[in-house]
Amino acid sequence: MAHRLEIALKPGLFDAEGASVRKKAQEYFGIPLRSVRAIRIVTLDCDLTSDQLERVRTDLFTNPVTQVSSLAPLDLPFDGCVWVGFRPGVRDNPGATAMEAMADVLGVHFPKDAGVYTSKRYCIESDTPIERETLDLIARELLANAIIQQWKTFLPQEWSPSEGIGIILPKVRLDHTPTVSVISVDSDETLARLSRERNLALQPEDIPVIRSYFTDPAVLAERKTVGLCDPTDVELEYISQARSDHCNHNTFRGLFRYHDRETGETRIVDNLFKTCIQEPTLALKAQKPWVVSVLWDNAGIGRFDTDHDYVITGETHNSPSNMEAYGGAITGIVGVYRDPLGTGKGSRLIMGSYGFCVGPRDYRGELRPHLHPRRLLDGIIEGVRDGGNKSGIPTPFGQVFFHPGYMGKCLVFVTALGLMPNRVQGKPSAEKTTSPGDVIVMCGGRIGKDGIHGVTASSEVFSEHTPAGHVQIGDPYTQKKMHDFLIEARDLGLIQFVTDNGGGGLSSSIGESARFSNGCHVELEKAPLKYEGLDQWEIWVSESQERMTVAVRPEDLERFLALSRRHAVESTPIGRYTDSGKLHITYAGKTCAHIDLSFLDSGFPQWRFDAEWQSPVQRGLTEPVLGEPRDYNRLLLDLMADPNVCSREWIARQYDHEVQGTSAIKPLVGRFRDVPTDAAVIRPVLASDRGLAFSQALLPLYSRIDAAAMVSCGIDEAVRRLLAVGGDPDHIGGVDNFCWPSIQYDPVRNPDGKFKAAQLVRACLALREMCLAYGIPLLSGKDSMYVDGHLPGAYGETHKVSALETMQFSAVSVVHSMDRCQSMDPKVTGDSVYVIGRTANELGGSLYYHRFGYVGCNVPKVDAAAFWPSYRALSQALDRGLVSAVHGIYSGGLGIHAALMAMAGDLGMELDLSGLPVCEESLRADQALFSESAGRFLVTVSPQRSAEFEALFDGLPVAPIGRVTQEDGPFRVYGADGSLQIDVPVGRLRASWKRPFGELI
Secondary structure (H helix, E strand, O other), rough: EEEEEEEEEOOOOOOOHHHHHHHHHHHOOOOOOOOEEEEEEEEEEEOOOOOHHHHHHHHOOOOOOOOEEEEEOOOOOOOOOEEEEEEEOOOOOOHHHHHHHHHHHHHOOOOOOEHHHHHHEEEEEEOOOOOHHHHHHHHHHHOOOOOEEEEEEEEHHHHOOOOOOOOOOOOOOOOOOOOEEEEEOOOOHHHHHHHOOEEEEEEOHHHHHHHHHHHHHHHHHHOOOOOOOOEHHHHHHHHHHHHHHHHOOOOOOOOEEEEEOOOOOEEEEOOOHHHHHHHHHHHHHHOOOOEEOOOOOOEEEOOOOEEEEEEEEEEEEEOOOOOHHHHHHHHHHHHHHHHHOOOOOEEEEEEEEEEEEEEEOOOOOOOOOOOOOHHHHHHHHHHHHHHHHOOOOOEEEEEEEEEEHOOOOOOEEEEEEEEEOEEEEEEOOOOOOOOOEEEEEEEOOOOOOOOOOHHHHOOOOOOOOOOOOOOOOOHHHHHHHHHHHHHHHOOOOOOOOEEEOOOOOHHHHHHHHHHOOOOOOEEEEOOOOOOOOOOHHHHHHOOOOOEEEEOHHHHHHHHHHHHHHOOOOOOEEEEEOOOOOOEEEEEEEEEEEEEEHHHHHHOOOOOEEEEEEEEOOOOOOOOOOOOOHHHHHHHHHHHHOOOOOOOHHHHHHHOOOOOOOOEEOEEEEEEEOEEEOEEEEOOOOOOOOOOEEEEEOOHHHHHHHOOOHHHHHHHHHHHHHHHHOOOOOOEEEEEEEEEEEEOOOOOOOOOOOHHHHHHOOOOOHHHHHHHHHHHOOOOEEEEEEEEEEEEEOOOOOEEEEEEEOEEEEEEEEEEOOHHHHOOOOOOOOEEEEEEEEEEEOOOOOOHHHOOOOOOOOOOOOOOHHHHHHHHHHHHHHHHHHOOOOOEEOOOOOOHHHHHHHHHHOOEEEEEEEEHHHEOOOOHHHHHHHHHHOOOEEEEEOOOOHHHHHHOOOOOOEEEEEEEEEEEEEEEEEEEOOOEEEEEEHHHHHHHHHHOOOOHHH
8 A cells, every 4th residue: 555745844944945946936937936835745655554654754754853744745835736756767766765764664675566756746825826837837947857757736726635646656567578579681771770760870881781790691500509590679789789979989980081171181080089099098108107007998097106096087978968957967977986986896986076068047049948058057966966975975176168059968077086906805906807607797776768768768658657768867875885885895806897887788888898708698587677578678778877797706606795785785697708709698598699799890881071171260260359448347347257257156065075084175265265276186095195186177169269279278278277286297197078069961961060070180189189298198088979959949940059069178196295285375465476378369269259259260279398397397386385376377368367366365466467478579458368378377476485486487488477465455457558457356356256156055
């Protein structure tokens, strides 16, 4: 029998969730509401006695100090009521946790079909009558996402005081017997049609190769011995997953015919991954003994100290977040956490970071995205927040960038770092392999239809019990338990190989790990399911979350499973690794897949692209002619309030950066702990004086001029951010995360595909050049293509919106002593302010131009050979304790970042532009202040140490341009002619900087 429990705050207590709904209803839609109360509903679908019900109500679900609860509907007044709950099959994390808690509290074991389902109802009161349409709008736009949630609305006259919302059980019920389908490959046309029908996305060039394999007489003879002839749906799904651009990186491995229309040059660029990522990284690995492992595992590994290695990787989760912001983002962050956990023998997670690219939060245009950028951003912030905070993993760094180009598809970057002992049981922890006879064990969550491509949606009749397709919601609680279990199993020597079930699920994790032993036999019926009725191919490719695949020696299996039970983690043996050379899958003793593991490595054609570069001038871009600003005070205040400059404190404060007690340089620094740091520094081994510095850079505006500049400037910025907090210039590892619109030329659907392809080629060549120049091996990376979207307009028309060509570059470095760490806030009045590096008229792609609707041509250039001596000199200055504050000059230029320094120290600052090291003989004040030239820092130095500091930089472009003045002093800038250009109180700068999103804190 099912029971419904309702829990609400006691009368008089502040309902933060309800207040948030009320505020958004007013701000978003102009709907004035008097009050909103949020009631939590827990539906218990299990047999409980009255005593057990009362016990879980009082001891588990109700806080007696702040809450009231009842097994009958709570009698609360409303003028309109909205109920919101999950659709069947969507992961209900609170419900799953509640089920475990009930079992612990009651000391009972519930049957498999028992469940706990959570939902909410909102009691809305208004001074004016509420119409049904208004309730539907609030439900649809504020409270629920139709992809994963369902809702009901009630007016007072429709409400039953005894029944309330009724008993709603979102259980999955599949009246279906699992079936393996055999698919005819009698012609290329037949296979192409089936690919379209099943959403296999097989490339036309791949289809003849697939047919050739399955019609080969030798292959047919082998298949006959296991009862197969034509391919099964399991096999074709496996091939589809393995050959996808996501898994095989076909675009980056493609052949590019690059033509430069400006110079007339044509060249062939064969395999961007090999030439621009693999080759330079392997060359640098040979030179840098601290590089432990790159390019083959789930993440890269670097040496931290004599006893520990660090692990780093980055991912994107764009499309899922665009559909369901919270679910996509939380799945992205917990998914990237599994990569370090599945690297080597497994690493303990120590840090996460984020990068969000979204449309303007205040967008009011005619396009109608699935989720308004405002709601989408709220959802992805909350998803990454819950993924990190509830996993006990600090999130000390992140970035957000707003631009209309991300209306079609948002970008969600997530990065993770781990730490592992460099030896486990006397063997290198970075080494792992599978061997014939090892047991294949699936650990963690169960398999469901969530995480299966959209083919499920087109092959089922929907009902109230139909599972919600390919939507996933990560469960940080389940993953945290699995994390702790696997780390302990690692230390006991019970793990031979571990990898995560990410893209492609079992098909990817087992298919790839079986290559080490050269074969496997999977008994698919043994895989634990969330519910019955999944077809075999669905079990094989489902990406249901919180799962790892582990290779365990037979003699260690019982110990491994016993440890798993002690950690309350489900672990199930589902097969064995072999040396047969085959991927062999059976279900209830019947073969449903039998493929040569070598098949995917041979015979498939390389993707080909035409790339055509047009210079900015050829594309009609010009350097704008701007008059001298009349009011520099107002100009600076306006730029400080730009969404891409202003305070995003409301985001950073939602992320727990102290959870493991390792934070050294915090995400927000300065007197009031409100200015974003250059880079984060953590102390992952508390007994050690060493630290890890982490930074990232994101400069998509530059790609409007040249994606090569976007990449080179982004890498330079990430390097400077590390050096600013004390990172070692000789130990910098990089992570490149590319997000690119479609580059396949089509005269109708993608007429600028050739140019986008040229942008990708130039970006990758710049990546290679910069990494070699700065000595940065690429420890990890990810490419996420097709960041395009089609949005309806106000009149029913459709618009294609392609995201800017974007690369987020993350960088990590060892801090040899925490004494080297430095922050950006000036500490002492009277200190001199120095600029390191030259300023040029490089405003192309700048925030200054963007403010006025311009792009420009003079994009910043990186001269690594010229910059590097200054970077080394700064590192030596930090060693000697010569500087008291360091801050890089990034987007926005000198004016913005000097103001941020002054705000961080809450001290006045006076600057004189006449002493600024420049490339040209003269720069106008706005050019000097807002140019975004690369390679520059601001530092403060005690007058007593100035001579020593200047001697260290002898012959380098460094000059004093001002001083730190008194507390509460003004921020003043004098022009090259001595005239006072800016005179603004630091407090007024801070107020302008905090104004755009200040109400969100």
